[in-house]
Amino acid sequence: MSNRGNVSKIKIVSIFFSLLLALFILVQIICVVTHTTLPALITSVCSKEIRFAIELSLITSLISTILCIIISIPTAYALARYDFFGKSLINTILDAPLALPPLVAGVGLLILFGTTPFGKALAEAGIVFVFTPLGIVVAQFFVNVPFMFRILRGTFQGINPRYEHVAQTLGCTDTQAFRYVTLPMAKNGLLAGSIITWSKGIGEFGAALMLAGATRMKTETLPISLYLNMSCGELNLAIAAATILIIISLGSLFIFERYGGFARVF
Amino acid sequence: MIKIENISKNLGEFFLKNVTLDIGTGEYFMILGPTGAGKTILLEAIAGIYNPDSGKILMDGRDITNIPPRRRNISMVYQDYMLFPHLTVEKNIAFGLKLKKIPIEEIKEKIEDISRMLNIRHLFHRFPGTLSGGEKQRVAIARAVVTEPNALLLDEPLSALDTKTREDLRHELKKIHSVTGITIIHVTHSFEEVFSLGDSVAVMSEGMIVQVGRPDDVFRRPNCEFVANFVGVENLFKGNSTINNGISDIDIDGAVVVSAICKSGDCTVSIRPEDILISRNKIESSARNSFNGKIVAVIDKGATIKIVVDCGIPISAIITRRSLDDMGLREGMSAYLTFKASDVHLM
Numbered sequence: 001m002s003n004r005g006n007v008s009k010i011k012i013v014s015i016f017f018s019l020l021l022a023l024f025i026l027v028q029i030i031c032v033v034t035h036t037t038l039p040a041l042i043t044s045v046c047s048k049e050i051r052f053a054i055e056l057s058l059i060t061s062l063i064s065t066i067l068c069i070i071i072s073i074p075t076a077y078a079l080a081r082y083d084f085f086g087k088s089l090i091n092t093i094l095d096a097p098l099a100l101p102p103l104v105a106g107v108g109l110l111i112l113f114g115t116t117p118f119g120k121a122l123a124e125a126g127i128v129f130v131f132t133p134l135g136i137v138v139a140q141f142f143v144n145v146p147f148m149f150r151i152l153r154g155t156f157q158g159i160n161p162r163y164e165h166v167a168q169t170l171g172c173t174d175t176q177a178f179r180y181v182t183l184p185m186a187k188n189g190l191l192a193g194s195i196i197t198w199s200k201g202i203g204e205f206g207a208a209l210m211l212a213g214a215t216r217m218k219t220e221t222l223p224i225s226l227y228l229n230m231s232c233g234e235l236n237l238a239i240a241a242a243t244i245l246i247i248i249s250l251g252s253l254f255i256f257e258r259y260g261g262f263a264r265v266f
Numbered sequence: 267m268i269k270i271e272n273i274s275k276n277l278g279e280f281f282l283k284n285v286t287l288d289i290g291t292g293e294y295f296m297i298l299g300p301t302g303a304g305k306t307i308l309l310e311a312i313a314g315i316y317n318p319d320s321g322k323i324l325m326d327g328r329d330i331t332n333i334p335p336r337r338r339n340i341s342m343v344y345q346d347y348m349l350f351p352h353l354t355v356e357k358n359i360a361f362g363l364k365l366k367k368i369p370i371e372e373i374k375e376k377i378e379d380i381s382r383m384l385n386i387r388h389l390f391h392r393f394p395g396t397l398s399g400g401e402k403q404r405v406a407i408a409r410a411v412v413t414e415p416n417a418l419l420l421d422e423p424l425s426a427l428d429t430k431t432r433e434d435l436r437h438e439l440k441k442i443h444s445v446t447g448i449t450i451i452h453v454t455h456s457f458e459e460v461f462s463l464g465d466s467v468a469v470m471s472e473g474m475i476v477q478v479g480r481p482d483d484v485f486r487r488p489n490c491e492f493v494a495n496f497v498g499v500e501n502l503f504k505g506n507s508t509i510n511n512g513i514s515d516i517d518i519d520g521a522v523v524v525s526a527i528c529k530s531g532d533c534t535v536s537i538r539p540e541d542i543l544i545s546r547n548k549i550e551s552s553a554r555n556s557f558n559g560k561i562v563a564v565i566d567k568g569a570t571i572k573i574v575v576d577c578g579i580p581i582s583a584i585i586t587r588r589s590l591d592d593m594g595l596r597e598g599m600s601a602y603l604t605f606k607a608s609d610v611h612l613m
Contacts, residue, residue: 160346160348162344162346162348163348163350165310165313165315165335165342165344165348166342166344166348167350167361168314168315168334168335168336169313169314169315169335169336169338169340169341169342169410170336170341170361170362170365170409170410170413171336171362171365171366171413172336172365173334173336174334176365180361181350184350184352185350185351185352187352
């Protein structure tokens with residue numbers, strides 16, 4: 001009897017809220033994927049437009065993820081290992097895109113590449129970011145690089161520098177010690193960071209919309225396609241794009257939880 | 267072999283202040299000190315991981331102060347092993363040899379030899395994460411020794427291990443030292459390790475070397491209160507043991523102590539003061555060790571009282587304040603010490 005008397009109110013209430021929230025999320029996902037019939041979905045996915053959007057999304061997100069990795073590895077390593085003047089300021093600046101609304105980031109990028117001498121010089125050299133697929137890559141990179149950077153910084157911080165010390169006493173230069181010891185040890189963080197960056201890249205909308213625009217069959221990624229088709233009433237195509245995005249997001253989340261549970265994004 | 271001349275290094279929390287040491291070729295050199303004394307930085311400075319702020323380090327007469335670690339050929343083993351978790355035991359051991367571009371056949375031979383010596387051959391295909399503490403430390407030592415370094419630096423290699431494993435590994439270290447003749451610098455906070463392994467010892471405190479000498483000398487003649495308190499291990503003696511009917515008779519400067527542990531030859535004897543029974547009259551018991559002597563000191567240690575009795579060798583016993591009052595023991599009185607052969611530890 002005493003057990004029954006001890007059932008706490010806060011336990012019941014808090015569990016109730018967590019179930020309610022989970023239900024809310026589940027319902028909206030189910031709403032999307034069950035909105036059309038399976039044959040209609042297959043037809044839409046096979047349509048030329050959606051196939052283009054899938055392809056463009058995959059290519060741009062892959063390139064932007066690779067760029068994020070290349071830039072984040074040295075940056076994260078420097079901020080995890082060394083003390084230097086202005087380090088905490090740099091840390092704050094590097095985190096800024098996380099807090100910035102993507103639309104604002106997009107406006108910033110548009111002004112940088114569209115109006116400044118730097119942007120104009122690039123455009124004259126044939127590197128055009130405004131209203132091109134290249135702009136999508138840059139927008140994805142800008143918005144998502146903090147995720148990669150933060151995960152890698154955490155990963156490097158978690159690797160005792162003494163591993164490198166031992167490697168150096170065994171004959172490594174400092175670069176070799178990083179290459180043969182620290183980098184392989186950071187494998188899980190790299191994988192987790194890549195997955196989350198790639199999945200965020202696939203879903204990137206706001207900044208890409210500002211910089212690259214929403215041109216059908218030109219800068220039409222999956223989210224852009226969802227937006228365009230939703231605006232002009234092509235519900236089946238919109239749902240197809242949404243369904244693919246859901247599958248990618250949930251798949252990435254699963255892989256991230258599995259391999260990157262130790263890495264903290266925030 | 268390795269000469270450290272007046273080096274200083276400030277890393278904030280840890281620091282070295284004017285450290286000067288001379289370590290001979292093939293010497294087993296111990297560095298003893300409490301946590302935070304700067305022992306690890308000293309090793310890291312010798313290995314070349316940190317450049318000292320001032321002072322010089324010489325190896326075989328050559329100034330190596332600003333030479334990077336890889337060109338010093340000095341290996342280091344940390345207390346927490348630092349085995350590369352993504353490599354198998356075999357690849358961990360081969361790591362240094364591969365960097366030196368030694369032919370595969372020769373690498374195989376070398377890691378085979380060292381692994382047989384340290385008894386880790388059966389672990390070759392395991393990953394470090396699956397090994398016990400003792401196994402990890404053996405692999406770490408193998409990885410360090412297999413490159414045939416000029417010197418081997420050990421940072422508290424036995425501290426994290428259980429008593430049995432520690433005992434085994436202590437023997438391995440002794441063996442490695444005698445077989446390879448390598449110069450070893452071994453950092454520890456245990457005076458027992460110093461006694462059983464070291465040819466020489468330097469005692470460190472707050473980034474400075476406070477005393478250097480043979481372990482016996484440092485133990486018998488501490489030059490300051492810090493050393494006296496720190497090495498304050500009671501009843502540690504060097505002796506010579508002979509085995510008789512399954513027990514050892516150990517001759518310590520003429521006094522013969524009986525131990526239940528069988529070991530012959532030169533050895534280190536330790537008896538815990540709290541295992542010794544003190545009385546004013548001889549006690550008849552099954553305990554094999556019984557000594558008579560004069561009380562030379564009664565030292566108040568707060569909760570307990572330490573009594574030092576000169577029985578040819580100075581033996582300390584610890585009793586409670588109550589027992590002291592009951593027996594009325596005072597300096598200059600005659601007393602009997604009784605302890606069991608099984609309480610006499612041999613190293």
